[in-house]
Amino acid sequence: MNHDPVDPPPTPFRAGRILIVDDEIAQMRALCETLSDRGFFTVGFASGAEALRALRSQPFELLLTDLSMPDMDGLSLLRQAREFDPALVGVLMTGHGTIDTAVEAMKSGALDYVLKPFKLRLLLPVLERALGIRSLRLENEALQRHLLTRTQDLEAANKELEAYSHSISHDLRAPIRAVINYAGLILADHGEQLPPEARELLKRVCSNSERMARLIEDLLAFARFTRHPLNRQLVDMASLTRAVLDQYQAEISARAIEVRIAELPPCLGDASLLTQVILNLLSNAFKFTRDRTPAVIEIGTLAGADGPGYYVRDNGAGFSMEHAHRLFGVFQRLHHAGEFEGTGIGLSIVQRILRRHGGRIWAEAEPGQGATFIFTLPPGAA
């Protein structure tokens, strides 16, 4: 190591533990001394075997090694050292740097190399950079580990919550059924003996219990649809939609309803879950156009940047966009049960199904002017 008259003065370096290996002992010692003057902790050896032994007994952050040495060359030393401590960073010193050497060095896990003879002011930034990369790598690994644990915790919590809500709704079923049955029995067998006011109250017990039973059933359906494993395949959206509409034939012939189906391209998704999406959207379209003559329901597609976009549009009751953020929440409804019956679970199922496909859904509406629900599936799904 030749001391350069323009070498920078010693600066308080961020301490680093450097293992120096060079078979030219004088050079190795000079390097140890100079770098330790700069605040590094240095230990030097004249052979790879000795260096590997040292690595087993004490930790190092950086291996600064000569490339060609008689017992073990710098590349295989670095490879073995990194097997032992993967966080170790390597810098090679070589007298005959070629592109091949550089490529080989990088393959063996070296971060950099310096050409001999070098000046201290050229070596210092190389070492600093290598140590900086090492700490970034370690921080990154720690973050990744942290993220993994968090994700696993979240997944576990989610599963637990799902299982919990499933078993709760399951357990609630039997008692509410019993309430409905007993109240029904009292009305049937003893209704005549009851004062009219008591009879009325009992009827309310019945209708509210029925409503609660429906909510529980819907909650179970919600849990079922969000847990159902995805079975992706090419889905013919046109025939899927026609099959859903078949279920509404009676209603279509009884009311003045015009149903327009545009050309619907196929997509990649889970056919039974996408059937549920179309069914829930169409059931809303039929329900909220009940007061319209004629009711017009349109199903079509929009060209969009983020994959195929399908829409279901109606000219029904609509809603104010002010409340649109509540549409997809569990049990959220924008209309009163007295006006339009329902439990407010349909759209939340639709949103969860689309999310699981990697798609999304949103709505555009105006009170009294109808509503349009648009959903997209990711481009790969087309």
Ligand SMILES: Nc1ncnc2c1ncn2[C@@H]1O[C@H](COP(=O)(O)OP(=O)(O)O)[C@@H](O)[C@H]1O
């Ligand atoms: N096509 C539509 N037109 C007007 N309002 C709608 C429409 N679809 C959904 N909504 C509003 O969103 C709410 C939630 O819908 P949904 O989850 O399907 O529940 P439900 O149909 O049981 O009320 C509805 O109660 C209604 O207020």
Ligand SMILES: [Mg+2]
């Ligand atoms: Mg609905």
